[in-house]
Amino acid sequence: MLSERRLQVLRAIVQDYVGTEEPVGSKALTERHNLGVSPATVRNDMAALEDEGYIAQPHTSAGRIPTDKGYRLFVDKLAGVKPMTAPERRAIQNFLDGAVDLDDVVARTVRLLAQLTRQVAVVQYPSLTRSTVRHVELLSLAPARLMLVLITDTGRVEQRMVDCPAPFGETSLADLRARLNSRVAGRRFTDVPRLVEDLPEAFDVEDRGTVSTVLSTLLETLVEENEERLMIGGTANLTRFGHDFPLTIRPVLEALEEQVVLLKLLGEAGDSGMTVRIGHENAYEGLNSTSVVSVGYGSGGEAVAKLGVVGPTRMDYPGTMGAVRAVARYVGQILAES
Amino acid sequence: MLSERRLQVLRAIVQDYVGTEEPVGSKALTERHNLGVSPATVRNDMAALEDEGYIAQPHTSAGRIPTDKGYRLFVDKLAGVKPMTAPERRAIQNFLDGAVDLDDVVARTVRLLAQLTRQVAVVQYPSLTRSTVRHVELLSLAPARLMLVLITDTGRVEQRMVDCPAPFGETSLADLRARLNSRVAGRRFTDVPRLVEDLPEAFDVEDRGTVSTVLSTLLETLVEENEERLMIGGTANLTRFGHDFPLTIRPVLEALEEQVVLLKLLGEAGDSGMTVRIGHENAYEGLNSTSVVSVGYGSGGEAVAKLGVVGPTRMDYPGTMGAVRAVARYVGQILAES
C-alpha cells in the first residue's frame, strides 16, 4: 500500500504532466507543489512509484510520466469530477436550447463537447431499442407499393418502402394503420414483435400477404436500425495530440471512421455512471494511446444512448469528466422537454 | 506561348513530383522520361517555365516543384481523365448496389471515394430544392398537434411538428392531406409555394389558422433544409499529406468540420462537368494547400447534388478525376433505380 504522501506525489506528477506535456522531475515537483519535503525524498517516492508501475521514465535520467496504471489510480482515487462553473452551465444550456430537431440536438451536443473539452466528441443517437413508438404511418405510393414511416418518442423517424405481393385497397390500408397504431403506439420497441404477431389473422385472406410483408418490414427496421448511428466532431483537436504526429493520429482517425468500433467502445462502457477507459484498457489497438470518457444520457432516469470524448491519455480528467457529465445532463433535459 | 517540349517537361515534372513527393531535377527527368534531349536543355526549359511561374524551387540549388499555376496548366491541357479499369468499375457497382436506403447510398459513396482516391471524400445529400415531392403526410399526434412528413423523389424524408392554433378534426385532416398531395405530389420544391398559396380559402374559417400553420411549416422545411447536409470520410488519409504535419492538417480538419465552408466550396464549383480547384483558387484560406475535385451527380440528366474529394495539391489528378467521375455516374444510376 502506498503512503499518503506518495499518492500526493503521484497526483502532482499527473497534474504537472498534463499541464506541461513534459516529463516531470523531482525538483520541479517540490517547487510547484508545496509538499513540505525535499527533492531527495520525492526521488525516493518516485522510485517506489516506478517499482509499482504507476510512473515510468521515457529514458534514463529524464523526468517521470504517468503510466496507464498511474492514470487509473489518479482517476479512481486521487481526483474528483470538476463541476462546471455557473457561466459554463448557462452557456451549455443556452447553446442546446437553440436546437430545432433531434439531428440538431445531436449536432450541437457534439460541437459543444468538442469545444468544452478541446477533444474529439462522440455522441450516439438515441437508441431505438430503448425507445417507444410514437406513431406508425402507412402511405400508399402506388397500387402495390407502400411506404412505412416509424416515429419514435425521441423524434427520430425511419422510413421503408414496402412492395406488396398484391394490390392493397385504401380501406384495408386505413384498417391496418389503425390496428397497428392501437397496438404499438406508446409501447417499447422490444415489445413490438410480440404485439403484432397475430395481426394478419384479423384480415381477409387476400390481404394477409401484404400485412405480413408490412409487419416483417417493420420488424426489420427495428433490428437494422439497432445498428445505431453516431456523430463525431472536434477532430481538429487531434492536432494537439503530441509531437510524434502521424503515427499517433492515423489509427485514431481510422477508429473514428469505423462507427462499428466506436459503438462497441461506447457499448462496452458501463450502463450507469461515467466510464473512463485509459490507454490499453481500450480493446481497439488504434486507441491504445487514448482515453475514452463516456456516460449514458436519456430523457428520464434511464439512459437511451451514450456520449463521450476521445483524447490523449494525457488529458485533464477531472475537467473532461465534469464537462461530459454536465453535457449529458443538459441533453437529457432537452430530450425530456421535446 | 510555351513550346511543345516545354509542356512535356512540365508534365514530366508534375508526374514525378506527384510520385516521389520530392523536388525533381533536370537529370532525374531525362533519365525517367525519354525526352530525347540532354539535361542541359531541360535546364533551359525549366528556367523558362520558372520565369512563367509554372514551377518554383523551394530553395536555391534544389529541384523544382510545380506551382498552383503549373498544376492548373497540367490539368487543363496536359492530362486527361484516367478512366477506371473494368474491374474497378465492377467493384464500384457491386459496392453501391448493396445500399438499402439513401443514407446508406451516401455512406457507401463516401467510403468508396475515399478508398479509391486515398483522399478525403465529401458527398452532398441530394438537394431538396432540385427534387420533387413524392408525398406529403399529415399525422395527428394529439388534438392540436400534427406531424408533417415530407418525402422526396430521392427517398429523403423530413419531419416537423406542428402546433395548431385550434383543434383540427380527422375529417379536415384527411381533406387537407388529400388536397395538399393532389397539388404538390410530383412537383418541384421550388414550385410548391405558388401551388399552395390559395389553399386556406378552401377550408372553413375555423380551420384556416391551422391550415396556414401547416403550410408555413411546410415552406419553412423547404427553406431550412435547403441548408444541405453532407457526409465526409477518409480523413485518415490526411496523414499522408506531407512532412510539415500539424500546420497543414489542422486547418483542413477545421474546414471539414465547417459544413458551411464545404457546402460553399461545392456550391461555387460549376454546375455541369467536373471542377478542379487548385490551392489558392480555393477561397477558404485553410484549404490553400489543397485541391478540390468535384462534380455534380443526379438521377436523370440533371445534377441534384455534388460530390468530390479534398487532397493535397500534389495529387494524381487524372486518377482522382477518373474516380470522382466514375463514382458520380454510378451513384446517379443507383438513385435513378430506386
Next chain:
DNA sequence: GTTGGCACTCGCCCGCGGTGAGTGCCAAGG
C-alpha cells in the same frame, strides 16, 4: 537551338563537445 563542361550554391548529414536537468546512491542527522 542543343550540348557538354564547369564552378558554385546550399540543404542535408554527421560527429563533436558543452550544458543542464534529472537521477541513484550514500552518509549524516532527526
Next chain:
DNA sequence: CCTTGGCACTCACCGCGGGCGAGTGCCAAC
C-alpha cells in the same frame, strides 16, 4: 526508519563546423 544534503553520473538537447552531393546557371562549342 524516514528524511536530507551532497555528489557523481547519465544522457537528451543544442549549436557548430566540415564534407558530401544533387542541382543549378552560365558559357563556349557545335
